[in-house]
Amino acid sequence: MDLRTAHALVRFGMGPSGAEPPPSDPSAWLLKQLHQPDSPGLGPTPVTAEGLAAIRADREARKAGDLAPGQSRARALYQAQGLAAVGRAVVTQTPFRERLVWFWTNHFTVSLRRGQCAGVAGAFVRDAIRPYVTGRFQDMLLAVMRHPAMLMYLDNAGSVGPDSVGGQQSHRGLNENLARECMELHTVSPASGYTQDDVTAFARILTGWSIELKNDPLGFVFRPRIHQPGEQTLMGHRFPEGEDGGIEALKFLANHPATHHFLATKLVCHFVADTPPPAAVRRIEGILRDTHGDLGAAAAGLVGLDAAWTLGTKIRAPLDLVVASFRALEVPPDPSPPFLGILAGLGQPLWTAPAPNGWSDVAADWSGPEAMMRRIDWAFAVAGRLGARDPMTIAQASLGPLRRPATEIAMAHAGSRREAMTLLLTSPEFQRR
Numbered sequence: 353m354d355l356r357t358a359h360a361l362v363r364f365g366m367g368p369s370g371a372e373p374p375p376s377d378p379s380a381w382l383l384k385q386l387h388q389p390d391s392p393g394l395g396p397t398p399v400t401a402e403g404l405a406a407i408r409a410d411r412e413a414r415k416a417g418d419l420a421p422g423q424s425r426a427r428a429l430y431q432a433q434g435l436a437a438v439g440r441a442v443v444t445q446t447p448f449r450e451r452l453v454w455f456w457t458n459h460f461t462v463s464l465r466r467g468q469c470a471g472v473a474g475a476f477v478r479d480a481i482r483p484y485v486t487g488r489f490q491d492m493l494l495a496v497m498r499h500p501a502m503l504m505y506l507d508n509a510g511s512v513g514p515d516s517v518g519g520q521q522s523h524r525g526l527n528e529n530l531a532r533e534c535m536e537l538h539t540v541s542p543a544s545g546y547t548q549d550d551v552t553a554f555a556r557i558l559t560g561w562s563i564e565l566k567n568d569p570l571g572f573v574f575r576p577r578i579h580q581p582g583e584q585t586l587m588g589h590r591f592p593e594g595e596d597g598g599i600e601a602l603k604f605l606a607n608h609p610a611t612h613h614f615l616a617t618k619l620v621c622h623f624v625a626d627t628p629p630p631a632a633v634r635r636i637e638g639i640l641r642d643t644h645g646d647l648g649a650a651a652a653g654l655v656g657l658d659a660a661w662t663l664g665t666k667i668r669a670p671l672d673l674v675v676a677s678f679r680a681l682e683v684p685p686d687p688s689p690p691f692l693g694i695l696a697g698l699g700q701p702l703w704t705a706p707a708p709n710g711w712s713d714v715a716a717d718w719s720g721p722e723a724m725m726r727r728i729d730w731a732f733a734v735a736g737r738l739g740a741r742d743p744m745t746i747a748q749a750s751l752g753p754l755r756r757p758a759t760e761i762a763m764a765h766a767g768s769r770r771e772a773m774t775l776l777l778t779s780p781e782f783q784r785r
Contacts, residue, residue, distance in 0.1 A: 353752030359661050362785045365447030367676030370749045382655045385446040386486050386648045400479050403472035404570040426471030431689040433474025434702045441675045452485040461710035462501040473703040476501035486648030490606035498572045500563045506530035513559040513580025531555035533708045544610035556580040557601050612640040623654045626714040632659050666785050667715035670698035680750035728778050735773035743772035754781045
């Protein structure tokens with residue numbers, strides 16, 4: 353394995369898997385993944401309705417006093433789908449594409465901090481993120497903003513236009529959470545210079561975007577009765593009332609120059625360096641601008657960046673570390689709910705980011721003393737699954753030319769295979785990507 357191949361597997365992928373030979377042409381291997389469909393059986397199967405049915409069943413059982421502790425159907429669905437998601441990352445043969453799924457899932461954070469999202473968090477990834485990772489950003493944005501998980505998480509399902517029929521009768525009001533976070537975190541960012549008036553206008557545009565939870569078919573529904581009537585002006589552009597006005601506004605935000613710059617900065621931060629090189633950002637920004645937000649073209653542009661193929665200091669977040677470790681060991685993660693507690697113990701509980709801006713993508717937020725001690729404890733535990741295999745062979749397969757002589761010397765002097773494997777998993781070169 354040469355240095356470029358190691359970077360393709362570690363920086364762009366999920367870490368080498370000993371079950372697969374390294375690619376002979378790493379750039380072509382990465383680009384091919386952008387033109388392949390999802391792995392068999394992992395495509396955009398509609399699972400949102402199943403999650404909403406679980407939420408509805410829990411609500412009915414709770415009202416009847418029949419929801420016993422630990423019997424939540426929505427929580428059980430989260431555990432099953434969460435385990436499947438991590439397991440998929442461990443065994444995937446298209447790791448670059450899978451990394452893009454995780455990147456965009458974090459960009460459009462939906463968190464179990466809102467407990468009702470448990471039943472639809474996995475569905476959100478399957479139905480609103482996964483099908484669009486190499487498509488147009490405006491299509492992903494629309495799917496995200498119409499998905500029940502996002503509408504629940506950011507409280508838009510109950511947002512009511514003050515001058516709507518429903519607003520005048522119920523005296524319920526506007527909720528600006530979804531509008532604010534969409535502009536601040538998902539699209540144009542504060543650097544675009546939007547104002548509070550723009551946020552309010554966008555929130556009015558999105559009134560009526562709600563969820564049907566009582567009657568089949570379950571899912572997104574537009575409710576004209578609570579939609580704010582009249583045209584709205586957003587960042588100097590006028591949009592008509594009705595659901596079409598919301599769709600037009602999202603297309604406008606998705607293709608705004610400030611959105612292209614913001615997305616390019618985040619992509620370069622994730623795939624290149626914590627401090628994104630300006631030239632790399634300009635390159636990806638230009639691709640997004642010229643292709644009208646083609647995310648597949650932007651991903652291909654990342655592969656073409658010289659800066660993405662140099663040694664860097666990107667640290668593996670806990671999810672990255674867990675997946676890379678199991679890929680290196682060639683063992684599947686424990687298919688039981690307690691396995692998800694591992695991610696929580698390492699500081700990154702699955703689909704449970706503390707705020708709508710998602711998990712941090714910079715090393716300083718993952719490399720504190722307590723966090724590193726947790727990683728060492730976990731590495732020793734998972735190294736117990738090594739069996740009779742040779743840690744040095746695993747080091748060569750998982751790191752190739754990224755191995756440091758100091759790590760090899762320490763492993764050679766370890767008291768046992770398990771200790772040697774622990775040293776590998778906690779080495780600086782394995783902790784980084």
